Amino acid sequence: MEIKEYIEKNKERFFEELFELLRIPSDSSKPEHKPDMYRCAEKIAEYLRAAGVDKAEICETAGNPVVFAEKKIDPKAPTILVYGHYDVQPAEPLELWKTNPYEPVIKDGAIWARGANDDKGQSFMHIKAFEYLIKEGKLRQNVKFMIEGEEEISSPSLAPWMKANKKKLACDSILISDTTQLSEKFPSMCTGMRGLSYLEVTVKGQAIDVHSGHYGGAIYNPVNALCDMISSLIDKEGHVTVPGFYDDVAELSRKDRKLLGQMPFDAEEYLGCIGGGALKGEKGYTTREHTAIRPCLDVNGIWGGFTAPGSKTIIPSEAHAKISMRLVPYQDSAKISKLFAKHFKKITPKGLTSEVMIHHGGESFVTPLDSKEYRAAFKAMKEVYGMEPIPYRGGGSITVIAEAQKMLKATPALMGFGLDRDAIHSPNESYLLLQFFRGIECITKFYQYY
Amino acid sequence: MEIKEYIEKNKERFFEELFELLRIPSDSSKPEHKPDMYRCAEKIAEYLRAAGVDKAEICETAGNPVVFAEKKIDPKAPTILVYGHYDVQPAEPLELWKTNPYEPVIKDGAIWARGANDDKGQSFMHIKAFEYLIKEGKLRQNVKFMIEGEEEISSPSLAPWMKANKKKLACDSILISDTTQLSEKFPSMCTGMRGLSYLEVTVKGQAIDVHSGHYGGAIYNPVNALCDMISSLIDKEGHVTVPGFYDDVAELSRKDRKLLGQMPFDAEEYLGCIGGGALKGEKGYTTREHTAIRPCLDVNGIWGGFTAPGSKTIIPSEAHAKISMRLVPYQDSAKISKLFAKHFKKITPKGLTSEVMIHHGGESFVTPLDSKEYRAAFKAMKEVYGMEPIPYRGGGSITVIAEAQKMLKATPALMGFGLDRDAIHSPNESYLLLQFFRGIECITKFYQYY
Numbered sequence: 001m002e003i004k005e006y007i008e009k010n011k012e013r014f015f016e017e018l019f020e021l022l023r024i025p026s027d028s029s030k031p032e033h034k035p036d037m038y039r040c041a042e043k044i045a046e047y048l049r050a051a052g053v054d055k056a057e058i059c060e061t062a063g064n065p066v067v068f069a070e071k072k073i074d075p076k077a078p079t080i081l082v083y084g085h086y087d088v089q090p091a092e093p094l095e096l097w098k099t100n101p102y103e104p105v106i107k108d109g110a111i112w113a114r115g116a117n118d119d120k121g122q123s124f125m126h127i128k129a130f131e132y133l134i135k136e137g138k139l140r141q142n143v144k145f146m147i148e149g150e151e152e153i154s155s156p157s158l159a160p161w162m163k164a165n166k167k168k169l170a171c172d173s174i175l176i177s178d179t180t181q182l183s184e185k186f187p188s189m190c191t192g193m194r195g196l197s198y199l200e201v202t203v204k205g206q207a208i209d210v211h212s213g214h215y216g217g218a219i220y221n222p223v224n225a226l227c228d229m230i231s232s233l234i235d236k237e238g239h240v241t242v243p244g245f246y247d248d249v250a251e252l253s254r255k256d257r258k259l260l261g262q263m264p265f266d267a268e269e270y271l272g273c274i275g276g277g278a279l280k281g282e283k284g285y286t287t288r289e290h291t292a293i294r295p296c297l298d299v300n301g302i303w304g305g306f307t308a309p310g311s312k313t314i315i316p317s318e319a320h321a322k323i324s325m326r327l328v329p330y331q332d333s334a335k336i337s338k339l340f341a342k343h344f345k346k347i348t349p350k351g352l353t354s355e356v357m358i359h360h361g362g363e364s365f366v367t368p369l370d371s372k373e374y375r376a377a378f379k380a381m382k383e384v385y386g387m388e389p390i391p392y393r394g395g396g397s398i399t400v401i402a403e404a405q406k407m408l409k410a411t412p413a414l415m416g417f418g419l420d421r422d423a424i425h426s427p428n429e430s431y432l433l434l435q436f437f438r439g440i441e442c443i444t445k446f447y448q449y450y
Numbered sequence: 451m452e453i454k455e456y457i458e459k460n461k462e463r464f465f466e467e468l469f470e471l472l473r474i475p476s477d478s479s480k481p482e483h484k485p486d487m488y489r490c491a492e493k494i495a496e497y498l499r500a501a502g503v504d505k506a507e508i509c510e511t512a513g514n515p516v517v518f519a520e521k522k523i524d525p526k527a528p529t530i531l532v533y534g535h536y537d538v539q540p541a542e543p544l545e546l547w548k549t550n551p552y553e554p555v556i557k558d559g560a561i562w563a564r565g566a567n568d569d570k571g572q573s574f575m576h577i578k579a580f581e582y583l584i585k586e587g588k589l590r591q592n593v594k595f596m597i598e599g600e601e602e603i604s605s606p607s608l609a610p611w612m613k614a615n616k617k618k619l620a621c622d623s624i625l626i627s628d629t630t631q632l633s634e635k636f637p638s639m640c641t642g643m644r645g646l647s648y649l650e651v652t653v654k655g656q657a658i659d660v661h662s663g664h665y666g667g668a669i670y671n672p673v674n675a676l677c678d679m680i681s682s683l684i685d686k687e688g689h690v691t692v693p694g695f696y697d698d699v700a701e702l703s704r705k706d707r708k709l710l711g712q713m714p715f716d717a718e719e720y721l722g723c724i725g726g727g728a729l730k731g732e733k734g735y736t737t738r739e740h741t742a743i744r745p746c747l748d749v750n751g752i753w754g755g756f757t758a759p760g761s762k763t764i765i766p767s768e769a770h771a772k773i774s775m776r777l778v779p780y781q782d783s784a785k786i787s788k789l790f791a792k793h794f795k796k797i798t799p800k801g802l803t804s805e806v807m808i809h810h811g812g813e814s815f816v817t818p819l820d821s822k823e824y825r826a827a828f829k830a831m832k833e834v835y836g837m838e839p840i841p842y843r844g845g846g847s848i849t850v851i852a853e854a855q856k857m858l859k860a861t862p863a864l865m866g867f868g869l870d871r872d873a874i875h876s877p878n879e880s881y882l883l884l885q886f887f888r889g890i891e892c893i894t895k896f897y898q899y900y
Contacts, residue, residue, distance in 0.1 A: 214846055277672075300673075300762060304749075308479075326662070426659050
């Protein structure tokens, strides 16, 4: 049976199974969801067993468990390691969801739920593609699955666990579906992603909130100070002002910039996807390049003083912000975090104090375009879409890929099927059925062309 | 009986009565406290009746009730109107209180509770001074009391109520104890206060929180934008950059600046009172002048994006701040609010949108130093302290005074007995017993020297 037919015959079951996964609130940002992480891991192991792996196990780590499964076909055949993650971003702010984030529904040709795409939906495609290949006796490679539960908090426990399980994970290629395509019209493949450095800062002034009348105009307001400091972190041309920030940034050749710049860009459509806003970025680069090949700094959250309804006339004693930087080759996350912390201390106004807490981070990576993995994915997508996929670099981070690449000496291939419209990390996350089915199809063909 | 002796004999009862007032959480910033406002007003009326007024009534307004009471001595005698307020600032952040804000205790020679000083404690001194004068048959003036319940939210309902009750309020002088002294060593009298303009701003970008990886570096982050905008509101020399902000500011003569500059200033002691921080102010003026005769701008609160524990990699869709400006003669609060709103719109980055909500405001005022009211207060304090009081201008705002001055054609005198150490508007508000007793003494003598 051809894969298209197999999907058509089984899609109702696929939905039921995926929905069971999506109903589990496996939000890795909150400790209280620990039991959900285990429930979710068990469910995935169950699906893998049903799909035909030799064995599937829940592996303990320092944090949330990793699901590892394996199917041996032939000791002499190459081994492909499938990576995915079952944890999701927080669903907050809940009031902005049109449907319950943990009660999936199919509407307007898409699945709506937290994790529908990122990454339960995309990981699930691999289990179903594998199931098909087994059922039809078409699988010619050894396959391993490594589905983790801490990707959304930057995989703190995975690298140590992988180090301790190198043998178990030995493979030739790493196959991942946790990225987006540039558009549903243009098949495209992510050939690199950015690293991350996520910090939390506090600026403290006087020990207590004081009367804004008695002291207003005479003391440095810590909230105003934090605003001054944050404002100074990006200059008029969009450069991050942390000294040394750009020292290790790889400058691309004109040829590479051209190759990565093929995708047509329409500012209106780009902002339309997210409901407006303003374009702003580093001088000398295009919008696509801003997120693809250049690092950046953003405030993810800020708070301080009186924020309840009504008014309170105080000068707050302290102010806080969560600040993250996206990094590119060959910036080092730990080094950048240190540079930031040092700079932030340096720009703290005399008399005020500041603290920088390093939340987490990870490294960027790029994948070669001349690898057998890239070629297999290329052919698979070309056949399914009837059009050659465009290579591009993703702005997000899958920090484990750089680690795995280094540790396992294996080549990654990123076949992602998400779209900007999916609103991952936002309220009302969704995943187009069209892309969900295309994904399963492309993955089966990847194995065939490999 | 002399007032000193009367206080000594009755202080335990004074404490019991005051504590009953302090136990009522009359926080005017929260609608749910409406019933507490009435309970508090009733309690004050009850104390006034017991002290010997002819009548005390709870007067409805558009907002919280005003307590009005009157004692007629002689139609030909001058009439003094005592102004105070029974509402208090929010107690939040509660976790910083060493004791329950609404369960007063006496510790280290002070009363600790929200409102111990501002203004329940200080208003209560007037009731007790009046009680003494009546009991001793020493009162020679007609006295009226107007104790309101919205001072901490800038008295929105009082002015309209006063307009409607001009006759009832007719008086020659207005006596107020709602200010601080420069130090417990130096008796001092507030001869003016600043006006206020309090606003809330919102900056909006894209319609939803988006993935900080997918969009980071390419779009203008609304939180970064708000920080840029706030940072631009005060220039390097400490000037507020809102066009027209200083147009109506009264420049003082060297003589007046000298007169108001008598009080010795010790930066270490000044910051010591509030537990550190940094001095910062408009170039060309002293710290005392920054809060006394110059206007300013402060952020009272800021919020946006992900502020819960942990990390979330988003670019927030919007950011918010509460911003207040303290004003001096002859700035007009409504005009300044409009200038700010216009400027804030103007500096909103293209593609982003902003909203400015005007919370409330009020005008500044100054009191003459050659009035009979000032002279009576001066003599009273000189006698009680054995030292001449120093005139100064307060940084805070009692917006109703400017209104009352205009409406009733009466001269105000501010005899306040608070101290910086009292932490009004902060956690752990307190009121020194020494100042509480001095206050009652000074007020009785004010009537005698009037």
